[in-house]
Amino acid sequence: PPKPQIKTEYGKRGMTLEEDLNQSNEVYLAKGMAVIHKKPTPVQIVSVDYPKRSAAVIKEAYFKTASTTDYNGVYKGRYIDFEAKETKNKNSFPLKNFHSHQICHMESVQKQGGIAFVILRFSEDNETYLLDASYLFPYFSTSYDGRKSIPREEIALLGTLLPLSYSPRIHYLEAVDELYFP
Amino acid sequence: PPKPQIKTEYGKRGMTLEEDLNQSNEVYLAKGMAVIHKKPTPVQIVSVDYPKRSAAVIKEAYFKTASTTDYNGVYKGRYIDFEAKETKNKNSFPLKNFHSHQICHMESVQKQGGIAFVILRFSEDNETYLLDASYLFPYFSTSYDGRKSIPREEIALLGTLLPLSYSPRIHYLEAVDELYFP
Ligand SMILES: [Mg+2]
Ligand SMILES: [Mg+2]
Numbered sequence: 001p002p003k004p005q006i007k008t009e010y011g012k013r014g015m016t017l018e019e020d021l022n023q024s025n026e027v028y029l030a031k032g033m034a035v036i037h038k039k040p041t042p043v044q045i046v047s048v049d050y051p052k053r054s055a056a057v058i059k060e061a062y063f064k065t066a067s068t069t070d071y072n073g074v075y076k077g078r079y080i081d082f083e084a085k086e087t088k089n090k091n092s093f094p095l096k097n098f099h100s101h102q103i104c105h106m107e108s109v110q111k112q113g114g115i116a117f118v119i120l121r122f123s124e125d126n127e128t129y130l131l132d133a134s135y136l137f138p139y140f141s142t143s144y145d146g147r148k149s150i151p152r153e154e155i156a157l158l159g160t161l162l163p164l165s166y167s168p169r170i171h172y173l174e175a176v177d178e179l180y181f182p
Numbered sequence: 183p184p185k186p187q188i189k190t191e192y193g194k195r196g197m198t199l200e201e202d203l204n205q206s207n208e209v210y211l212a213k214g215m216a217v218i219h220k221k222p223t224p225v226q227i228v229s230v231d232y233p234k235r236s237a238a239v240i241k242e243a244y245f246k247t248a249s250t251t252d253y254n255g256v257y258k259g260r261y262i263d264f265e266a267k268e269t270k271n272k273n274s275f276p277l278k279n280f281h282s283h284q285i286c287h288m289e290s291v292q293k294q295g296g297i298a299f300v301i302l303r304f305s306e307d308n309e310t311y312l313l314d315a316s317y318l319f320p321y322f323s324t325s326y327d328g329r330k331s332i333p334r335e336e337i338a339l340l341g342t343l344l345p346l347s348y349s350p351r352i353h354y355l356e357a358v359d360e361l362y363f364p
């Protein structure tokens with residue numbers, strides 16, 4: 001378990017997993033280490049105003065379900081693709097926030113020779129893990145009808161703990177090197 | 183130059199380059215040939231309504247400038263990244279629609295070992311070319327102060343003509359194979 005001080009420090013800053021990852025990706029980009037971006041939130045635009053002498057204003061739009069994961073890019077020539085999620089649960093990670101088409105997408109990516117994983121955070125004690133996407137696939141198979149959550153011990157066993165630091169805040173490429181560039 | 187019949191046929195259908203590419207990417211995905219998606223349009227959301235018993239409505243939002251290109255994904259394990267543009271010009275392709283950060287992004291992608299190109303269409307006679315992104319870089323260097331358009335003969339010489347067909351409508355992976363998987 002992480003030291004209480006670290007927990008407090010990061011808790012105070014109130015950084016979400018997304019903010020940590022965006023900062024890390026900016027550092028990677030600036031240092032020429034990788035080119036990885038978060039995709040924009042998909043939105044269905046219904047009506048737009050074009051006022052004179054100012055920017056177009058979207059007046060009506062709706063959130064669409066994403067058909068892919070949130071992050072992708074290139075690292076050492078390879079395609080990298082991942083989804084990041086947090087939970088307040090302590091003992092297991094609920095998978096209901098993963099859409100089946102996201103899982104499907106990560107399967108297609110791996111079949112095409114790309115690297116696909118998830119970054120999972122237990123936000124109560126700020127522990128973050130990288131887990132290869134393939135561990136999620138069985139939970140979404142049509143024949144599976146058990147619980148849609150992964151026990152924390154399983155994530156700790158199968159995944160890689162990602163230490164938090166100052167910059168990049170989550171140096172997840174270290175784990176990527178270990179797992180996919182041995 | 184393309185046969186007048188083909189021009190008329192596709193002109194009638196009124197397919198934009200984006201529609202052609204989206205259809206092609208769907209075919210590639212369905213056949214397990216590649217996983218390439220168009221990124222959502224980036225939008226800055228300012229205000230959202232949460233009506234009871236119905237979906238959230240975005241009431242005010244603005245278009246943001248994209249920091250990357252529109253399309254990316256994975257093909258044979260490699261990272262693929264491209265931007266697609268059309269022009270009604272007949273003799274040259276104006277580069278003013280490319281933002282400097284998109285050019286910068288494609289440079290970073292190539293440095294990281296990814297594949298970056300542009301797909302350019304002369305919509306008046308429906309000719310579409312794939313051109314490696316590196317040919318655009320000189321036009322955006324700080325020392326360059328010439329015209330920001332590429333002569334069509336240069337595109338025809340340096341690029342690869344992409345024939346239109348029924349499905350996939352633009353089989354650009356053929357050109358990718360030729361150029362990047364020799
Ligand atoms: Mg998401
Ligand atoms: Mg664009």
